[in-house]
Amino acid sequence: MSREFTDRKDPLMKTIVTVVVCLYIASALCMKAGDAKTNWANNCAQCHGPGGKGDTKMGKMLGAMDLTDPKKQASFTDAKAAAAIKDGVKQNGKTTMKAFGGKLTDDEIKALIAYVRTLKK
Numbered sequence: 001m002s003r004e005f006t007d008r009k010d011p012l013m014k015t016i017v018t019v020v021v022c023l024y025i026a027s028a029l030c031m032k033a034g035d036a037k038t039n040w041a042n043n044c045a046q047c048h049g050p051g052g053k054g055d056t057k058m059g060k061m062l063g064a065m066d067l068t069d070p071k072k073q074a075s076f077t078d079a080k081a082a083a084a085i086k087d088g089v090k091q092n093g094k095t096t097m098k099a100f101g102g103k104l105t106d107d108e109i110k111a112l113i114a115y116v117r118t119l120k121k
């Protein structure tokens with residue numbers, strides 16, 4: 001197939017074909033890992049930041065830690081993280097991270113913790 005495409009003179013067509021092929025491959029690759037990543041982007045990134053640094057406006061205001069820091073990652077166990085995500089986090093009597101127990105399933109929470117661990121630099 002490559003010969004047919006590289007012989008084409010029409011650069012737009014080539015671009016379209018490349019984009020479609022890339023999207024197809026990307027979506028196939030994302031099927032499995034996509035859930036946690038999407039959940040992170042939709043539920044967590046506004047405070048913890050897309051990369052976990054916690055340097056968003058909300059994250060700074062609420063004091064979210066830098067999850068890319070190995071020392072910070074070592075400061076909580078998976079079980080503690082699960083409890084935090086499920087039941088929320090309270091600091092000085094104020095809810096700083098809301099509970100996601102009603103929104104995310106146990107499996108989604110587990111996948112999110114695995115995802116959080118990958119943010120460590």
Ligand code: HEC
Nearest residue numbers: 043044047062063064065076080081084089096097100112
């Ligand atoms: C409204 C802001 C906010 C949102 C949204 C939020 N968090 Fe948090 N999160 C915090 C704050 C604040 C803390 C407490 C300070 C810290 O430990 O970083 C925290 C703590 C944590 C911790 C550490 C828990 C511990 O025991 O030390 C983990 C893990 C975590 N969040 C994961 C998540 C995940 C996963 C999501 C999305 C489902 C999420 N957070 C959504 C603000 C938020």
